[in-house]
Amino acid sequence: MLSKNKIRFIRSLDTKKVREEEDCFLAEGNKLVNDTIRYFDCRLLVATEQWLEQHPDIQSRETITATKEEIRKCSLLKNPQEVIAVYRKPEHPIEIEALKGCLVLALDTVQDPGNLGTIVRIADWFGIRDIVCSETCADIYNPKTVQATMGALARVRVHYTSLADFLRQIHPSPVYGTFLEGNAIYREELSGNGVIVMGNEGNGISEAIKPFVERKLYIPNYPPGAETSESLNVAIATAITCAEFRRRTR
Amino acid sequence: MLSKNKIRFIRSLDTKKVREEEDCFLAEGNKLVNDTIRYFDCRLLVATEQWLEQHPDIQSRETITATKEEIRKCSLLKNPQEVIAVYRKPEHPIEIEALKGCLVLALDTVQDPGNLGTIVRIADWFGIRDIVCSETCADIYNPKTVQATMGALARVRVHYTSLADFLRQIHPSPVYGTFLEGNAIYREELSGNGVIVMGNEGNGISEAIKPFVERKLYIPNYPPGAETSESLNVAIATAITCAEFRRRTR
Structure with a gap:
């Protein structure tokens, strides 16, 4: 169950100011999350039950099972999918x-x-x-x-x-x-x-x-x-x- | 002075159906119209007085002088400029x-x-x-x-x-x-x-x-x-x- 606060938090990551304050960013969609999640520190994962069952090895600090309707509410995409991830921004100094x-x-x-x-x-x-x-x-x-x-x-x-x-x-x-x-x-x-x-x-x-x-x-x-x-x-x-x-x- | 009918007509060119029925399409913005108008049959030109004064040689079947506010009303751009052109679609069979x-x-x-x-x-x-x-x-x-x-x-x-x-x-x-x-x-x-x-x-x-x-x-x-x-x-x-x-x- 996705709280209103969480929905508001995810949507707020559309603005640069919030991304900087929170030091994190959004990745949406089955393919994008699948391709990226093992490279980033995942702070929050919101996904349908079915998606989570299909991806049992996924690591996230917090995981919330949500309905497609709930995902639609926090999605910034025109065609929301089954998963949204909030990643911590990676640190990589210039060498x-x-x-x-x-x-x-x-x-x-x-x-x-x-x-x-x-x-x-x-x-x-x-x-x-x-x-x-x-x-x-x-x-x-x-x-x-x-x-x-x-x-x-x-x-x-x-x-x-x-x-x-x-x-x-x-x-x-x-x-x-x-x-x-x-x-x-x-x-x-x-x-x-x-x-x-x-x-x-x-x-x-x-x-x-x-x-x-x-x-x-x-x-x-x-x-x-x-x-x-x-x-x-x-x-x-x-x-x-x-x-x-x-x-x-x- | 730009009539409501003309504004509606211009905006309707956003849909393919209307473009096909009318056999024409829209080009917007000072640079784009400037770069293209001599190549196309211009059916309608809507521009500010200043733009028209600066482009005295422009050819169009119909020209309407409009205020920036009127142009904003028919524009499909986020940042409307001083000119909108309606061109007839060119005919070029495959040779x-x-x-x-x-x-x-x-x-x-x-x-x-x-x-x-x-x-x-x-x-x-x-x-x-x-x-x-x-x-x-x-x-x-x-x-x-x-x-x-x-x-x-x-x-x-x-x-x-x-x-x-x-x-x-x-x-x-x-x-x-x-x-x-x-x-x-x-x-x-x-x-x-x-x-x-x-x-x-x-x-x-x-x-x-x-x-x-x-x-x-x-x-x-x-x-x-x-x-x-x-x-x-x-x-x-x-x-x-x-x-x-x-x-x-x-």
Whole structure:
């Protein structure tokens, strides 16, 4: 039986302020919870009797059996399913020295929750284990973002910090970024380590961050010089860039 | 002055049924209308006095000057701007013989309006001028999709037809598709013409379409064999695939 207080608590995790105060976030849906629960410290699990019977090994600090109707009441999804989990936010400090040997994504004010979630999924696919976000990025624990990661959040560490400080510290790792006036990515040398900076949806990489980007890349349109869209969506540009980095080091 | 009837008419274009009956669709916002109006037959333009003064050469069958408040009343956007256009749907029959020499995208039940819009933008970037959609795909004239194309809709022809019939007719053009059990795209021969089939968000390419796909491609994750997400989002996979085709023919 799910109390009104619990319903209110779960729904309140839609706001960043509450997520920060409570240090936790929401994951919803059979597949997402199934894919993520063994990676996180589960503070509260709300599920139907049937779901719990089918998942006898699930670990949670508190488990509440609920009807589908009760789950619908606390769900933020259009089509609520049989399970909702409240996870404690994971702690993962930035380990600069270790990151110097890896390929890392850095996001400069990527503000759309869906884009951020999609980028986490892309990072997961291409074996990028750390994403460093400016404080001005969307919150990775926004329920929309968590859903968009499709479980990839369990395998990718997302950090928030001053991007300028991070880029200063990561030196001498190469820092790449995509710019409309950059060099065609296919003709540039790409390394197995380094930082790929992706910019804001409307404004690209900010003036404060530009000086750190010594290798400017451009995803050429086709045929060269044809009239086309002004730019690619940031998640799309991230995907093509990561794919090309990994193609080279294959 | 914008009548109640006109407001009702504009808002009703949110539904596919009305768009089909009226044979028209909506484009909203200063940038989108600016980027698209010269490509379409504009049936109705609703704009502020200031916008109209700044765009003296704009052609429309009917133009109504409205206040921002009136525009807000008919807008489907969260943040309405100074202009709304109602365009007649363009007519562009599928020209099979011409398409045999081109690279074409075919979408098999891509159902998310945002994904479809993003795919149109990707096609535009990579010089793919025709997208053939199954009748079960999202409607390209859904206002959400039109917005997501960011104006690319003006340069990409989107057709709806039986995908099986189209693939039968396009023979002997090569037909590619992405499958989790396909061959690594980087090791396959890719041609400058042919059809790239992309499948549904949840289920991939349907059983009815699979037999037409003779070249099965796979976007390898990194490092090979690592635990990762089950798949990439369909727009992301489309982007990486199109980029790789165009990289080869550069």
